[in-house]
Amino acid sequence: MSDQLRVAIVGGTGYTGAELLRLLAVHPQAEVVAVTSRQESGRPVADVFPNLRGHYALSFSEPDMEALAQQSDVVFFATPHGAAMSGVAELLRRDARVIDLSADFRLRDQAVWEQWYGQTHTAPEYLDEAVYGLPELNAASLAQARLVACPGCYPTAVELALMPLLKAGVVASRGIIADAKSGVSGAGRQAKLGMLFCETADSFAPYASAGHRHQPEIDQILSEMAGTPVQCLFQPHLTPQVRGIEASIYAPLVDQQADLQALFEAAYADAPFVDVMPPGSHPQTRSVRGSNMARLAVTQRGDTAVVFSVIDNLARGSSAQAIQCMNIMFGLDQAVGLNAPAMLP
Numbered sequence: 001m002s003d004q005l006r007v008a009i010v011g012g013t014g015y016t017g018a019e020l021l022r023l024l025a026v027h028p029q030a031e032v033v034a035v036t037s038r039q040e041s042g043r044p045v046a047d048v049f050p051n052l053r054g055h056y057a058l059s060f061s062e063p064d065m066e067a068l069a070q071q072s073d074v075v076f077f078a079t080p081h082g083a084a085m086s087g088v089a090e091l092l093r094r095d096a097r098v099i100d101l102s103a104d105f106r107l108r109d110q111a112v113w114e115q116w117y118g119q120t121h122t123a124p125e126y127l128d129e130a131v132y133g134l135p136e137l138n139a140a141s142l143a144q145a146r147l148v149a150c151p152g153c154y155p156t157a158v159e160l161a162l163m164p165l166l167k168a169g170v171v172a173s174r175g176i177i178a179d180a181k182s183g184v185s186g187a188g189r190q191a192k193l194g195m196l197f198c199e200t201a202d203s204f205a206p207y208a209s210a211g212h213r214h215q216p217e218i219d220q221i222l223s224e225m226a227g228t229p230v231q232c233l234f235q236p237h238l239t240p241q242v243r244g245i246e247a248s249i250y251a252p253l254v255d256q257q258a259d260l261q262a263l264f265e266a267a268y269a270d271a272p273f274v275d276v277m278p279p280g281s282h283p284q285t286r287s288v289r290g291s292n293m294a295r296l297a298v299t300q301r302g303d304t305a306v307v308f309s310v311i312d313n314l315a316r317g318s319s320a321q322a323i324q325c326m327n328i329m330f331g332l333d334q335a336v337g338l339n340a341p342a343m344l345p
């Protein structure tokens with residue numbers, strides 16, 4: 001076992017932490033050596049998550065950065081915004097590498113981050129160094145990264161859908177609309193009134209119409225892809241399902257002769273976790289449940305490119321994509337441990 005990557009997880013009792021544990025339980029080249037929870041410290045992992053019985057002898061521990069750095073090669077933060085930035089300096093100083101599933105290092109501009117997240121950033125010196133963990137965009141930088149800022153779940157779905165169009169320059173930089181829907185696990189495992197079964201079942205609604213914190217992240221990354229400022233109107237909705245994001249994206253074409261299907265197939269020819277579906281397809285969230293696959297379908301409607309994008313918010317939208325980043329950072333095959341097909345039905 002000595003050649004196994006030693007993995008620690010801060011925040012192992014949330015949904016993304018539980019998904020990291022589930023996926024890493026069968027990763028052939030990584031071993032979880034520590035997992036933290038302040039509320040469940042001392043309790044066996046398999047007591048809290050019965051699906052992991054027989055996979056882990058570990059118990060949850062307190063989040064002690066010095067101990068985690070000594071024990072592990074890489075530390076995942078599956079914590080609310082604000083936690084990773086208080087631990088990152090200590091971990092990097094002790095040569096652990098860090099993969100942050102929260103938003104602490106996603107935005108380049110400290111003032112913009114503070115405006116949207118409503119707190120002071122305490123480690124702004126790492127904002128430039130952090131590599132945005134979208135493997136199809138940043139594989140080369142990820143291979144060298146000490147600190148990875150994993151994308152938000154909605155941004156993953158939207159950015160993968162728009163990357164081929166923006167890189168080829170076939171759509172306008174204004175007037176793009178991303179109409180996105182998320183399952184309830186996107187809100188995390190903490191009880192919140194609006195996320196209860198009786199509040200969400202048999203219903204469907206938009207939210208955050210005044211602006212969502214994923215808006216500046218989406219605009220930042222789309223602008224990097226295009227090499228020019230891009231504005232995308234992003235509108236989220238809550239759907240009564242556990243996992244899954246669907247984004248329907250509308251982008252005004254500046255080149256109406258472009259073969260969009262060919263463009264997408266070429267852009268993702270070497271991407272093991274992007275499936276460009278045949279023309280006329282309607283991807284379903286159930287086709288990606290529990291898997292790292294993003295399924296895309298592209299079509300042209302008059303002067304508009306229409307892209308449908310589905311991911312599992314807990315897998316491609318966070319934990320599985322974070323493991324794909326880990327694989328790249330440590331020189332492993334990017335797909336190792338992630339090849340299981342989605343659960344269906």
Ligand SMILES: NC(=O)C1=CN([C@@H]2O[C@H](COP(=O)(O)OP(=O)(O)OC[C@H]3O[C@@H](n4cnc5c(N)ncnc54)[C@H](OP(=O)(O)O)[C@@H]3O)[C@@H](O)[C@H]2O)C=CC1
Pocket residue numbers: 010011012013014015016017036037038039040063077078079080081083101102103151152153185186187188189190313314317318
């Ligand atoms: N849910 C989703 O679909 C997605 C979530 N994300 C992001 O991933 C992160 C985790 O999300 P999610 O799993 O849903 O969150 P949860 O609220 O479900 O879980 C949070 C976890 O972090 C721990 N924690 C909370 N505060 C601290 C702290 N200050 N220091 C150390 N540990 C702490 C909690 O355990 P304890 O309090 O016991 O220590 C718990 O294990 C968030 O930043 C979220 O925005 C990103 C993409 C998708």
Ligand SMILES: CC(=O)N[C@@H](CCC(=O)OP(=O)(O)O)C(=O)O
Pocket residue numbers: 101102103151152153154182183184185186187214236238
């Ligand atoms: C359904 C739901 O509530 N979803 C969450 C997004 C989850 C996510 O991606 O989280 P971070 O970007 O914060 O890491 C929301 O809209 O706030």
